[in-house]
Amino acid sequence: MINNLEGVCRKPKLRPSKRVYPPRKCKKPDCGLMFTPTDKRQEFCMPQHRIDHNNDLRTVREQPLKEFGKKLAHNLEVLKKIHSSLAAIGQTSFRLQLLQYEIYNFGSFTDKTINKDTGNEIEWIYNYGLEVKDHDKKTFIIHFRKSIN
Numbered sequence: 001m002i003n004n005l006e007g008v009c010r011k012p013k014l015r016p017s018k019r020v021y022p023p024r025k026c027k028k029p030d031c032g033l034m035f036t037p038t039d040k041r042q043e044f045c046m047p048q049h050r051i052d053h054n055n056d057l058r059t060v061r062e063q064p065l066k067e068f069g070k071k072l073a074h075n076l077e078v079l080k081k082i083h084s085s086l087a088a089i090g091q092t093s094f095r096l097q098l099l100q101y102e103i104y105n106f107g108s109f110t111d112k113t114i115n116k117d118t119g120n121e122i123e124w125i126y127n128y129g130l131e132v133k134d135h136d137k138k139t140f141i142i143h144f145r146k147s148i149n
């Protein structure tokens with residue numbers, strides 16, 4: 001850094017304001033301490049509380065996505081398990097009760113396609129797909145695909 005040249009690369013001097021701001025309450029909900037800000041934008045009693053608060057907000061924002069991810073992961077495990085059990089006993093369809101027993105999250109899937117042969121919807125969890133085989137009998141089949149579109 002060149003400091004001997006007037007006006008070049010010179011850091012602005014810190015000029016602490018002599019202005020006195022009225023005390024305010026720390027914005028971090030579980031702190032709420034009254035403090036005297038040194039800057040009019042200061043909202044937290046200490047830098048760590050600003051960091052904590054922003055992390056907390058991010059956690060709250062990301063929560064729905066995290067929950068959805070958990071449901072998908074669970075559904076994937078359930079379909080994998082049923083798929084391999086059916087293969088082992090040489091069956092293709094199974095009853096709704098099995099999904100209920102496994103606490104399958106209906107309505108949580110990654111994408112949907114239509115089975116051209118049956119005209120039914122297939123709800124995919126990544127590469128495992130669930131299709132209603134018989135609405136009245138409440139039976140299902142599981143599809144497997146190698147590639148995920």
Ligand SMILES: [Zn+2]
Nearest residue numbers: 026031045049
């Ligand atoms: Zn605080």
